[in-house]
Amino acid sequence: MKKQPYFPCLLPMLLLTLLGSANTFAAANIKVIGPLVQETTTNTGAVYNGNILIENTGETPCTARIYQTDYLYYAQGTNIYGTPGENPSSNANWITLGANWVTIPAKDTATVNYKVQVPQNSDLPGTYWSMLMVEPADDQAIRGRKDTITLQTKIRYGIQVITHIGNTGTRRIRFLDRKIITDNGRKILELDIENCGERALFPSVSLQLFSDSGNLIGNFHGRQTRILPTCSIRQRINLPNIPRGKYKALVIVDNGDEYVFGANYDLVIEK
Numbered sequence: 001m002k003k004q005p006y007f008p009c010l011l012p013m014l015l016l017t018l019l020g021s022a023n024t025f026a027a028a029n030i031k032v033i034g035p036l037v038q039e040t041t042t043n044t045g046a047v048y049n050g051n052i053l054i055e056n057t058g059e060t061p062c063t064a065r066i067y068q069t070d071y072l073y074y075a076q077g078t079n080i081y082g083t084p085g086e087n088p089s090s091n092a093n094w095i096t097l098g099a100n101w102v103t104i105p106a107k108d109t110a111t112v113n114y115k116v117q118v119p120q121n122s123d124l125p126g127t128y129w130s131m132l133m134v135e136p137a138d139d140q141a142i143r144g145r146k147d148t149i150t151l152q153t154k155i156r157y158g159i160q161v162i163t164h165i166g167n168t169g170t171r172r173i174r175f176l177d178r179k180i181i182t183d184n185g186r187k188i189l190e191l192d193i194e195n196c197g198e199r200a201l202f203p204s205v206s207l208q209l210f211s212d213s214g215n216l217i218g219n220f221h222g223r224q225t226r227i228l229p230t231c232s233i234r235q236r237i238n239l240p241n242i243p244r245g246k247y248k249a250l251v252i253v254d255n256g257d258e259y260v261f262g263a264n265y266d267l268v269i270e271k
Contacts, residue, residue, distance in 0.1 A: 029058035030104065030136055032157040037226070039162035039200075045120035052112045052159055054134060056104035063103045063137040066112050068092050071131040071160065075176060075192035075234040081158075084130055089198075089229055091163045092130035094118055101137070116163060126169020126198030127229055129162040162200065162228075169199030169229075171259045175251070176232060180239070180269060187239040187269060191222070191251060194232035201255050202226045205235045208250040209242070209267075217247065244269050 033053040040048055056062050070082035070090045084092030098113035114132065118124070135156035176192035195201055205222035222235040246268050253261040 029056060030062055030064050030134070030155070031055050031057065032134055032159065033109070036158065037160045037162065039160075039164065040116070041164040041166065042118060043166055044118055044122060044124050046118045048116050048118075050114050050116065050161065052114070052132060052134060053109055054102065054104060054112065055109045056106060059106050061103055061105050063101060064110075065133075065135055065137055066097060066100055066102065067133050068095065068097070069131045069133055069158075071129065071158070073228075073231050073233075075194070075232040077234075081131065081133075087130075087230075089126075089128050090130045091116065091118075091128035091161065094128070094163070095130065095132075095161060097132070114161070116161070118163060118165070124165050124168075127162060127164050127200040129160055129200075129228060132159045132161055133157070134159070164200065170197040171199050171201060171255065172197035173201065173203075173227070173253055173261050175263045178265060180267060187242055189220075189235075189237045189239060189249075189267070191235045191237065192232055193227065193235060193253065195227040195229050198229055200226060200228050201259070203253045203255045203261075205237070206252045206254070207237050207239075208252070209239070210248040210250075212246045212248065214248070217242070239269075242269055244271055 031054070033055050038050050040050075042048055052066070054064055068084040070084055070087040070092060072080040072082065072087065084090065094116050096115045096117070102110045102112055104110045133156060136154055172195070174194040174196045176194050178189065178191050181188050181190055189207060191205070193205070202224060204224045207220045209217040209220065211217055220237050220239060222237045225233050225235070227233055246266065249265045249267050251263045251265065
């Protein structure tokens with residue numbers, strides 16, 4: 001099955017609901033314990049299980065809702081939580097939740113299990129993923145004065161469930177854009193990188209900077225970030241104490257295996 005680009009209409013996220021002025025409080029004291037990324041490498045036709053551990057840190061019982069969305073993100077900062085299963089690379093339809101609602105006693109935890117049934121399809125290449133969302137129910141008890149407006153904060157957690165099919169899937173990246181910016185007096189190279197392959201990548205990004213005559217100025221490093229297929233990230237690489245002038249740059253995107261990508265640029269630092 002060939003994957004097509006998906007353009008629909010790591011968390012936690014904070015939502016504010018206007019209830020009634022100066023008072024702000026958490027609607028429910030729940031949090032997810034453990035990693036917000038759960039990834040498994042398996043084969044087509046396989047079945048595997050996972051779970052989410054939810055803690056209630058409050059003094060009263062609370063009810064949490066668990067539901068699915070798709071998930072895409074882009075270098076400009078856009079995050080899209082789409083209808084589950086719409087993304088051609090979604091595994092949402094493979095996932096069966098053990099519960100969509102769970103009531104957690106005060107100062108206690110609850111576990112929500114899920115099962116992933118990978119289709120028996122030899123044409124499934126690469127990486128598939130979706131999100132399991134956990135948020136407090138809308139009808140949690142609210143305490144406050146009747147003559148005030150209260151801002152209720154609702155903390156929603158998103159857990160990425162990622163399925164890698166064996167070692168399959170193409171590994172490719174595309175360098176989208178680059179520019180040098182000044183942030184609090186620091187020179188920073190902003191570099192947008194897209195995963196245009198079928199397999200998730202988790203590369204480290206580095207920059208070798210040379211003078212216009214070819215002398216090495218220094219090596220600079222970005223952060224290691226997961227890039228899911230069709231998604232993109234923005235790397236910010238600090239360039240400390242670099243005077244104005246013309247430079248040549250070699251950008252290296254190293255996935256930590258045999259997949260290493262590079263690009264050469266001419267950079268100009270103007271002031």
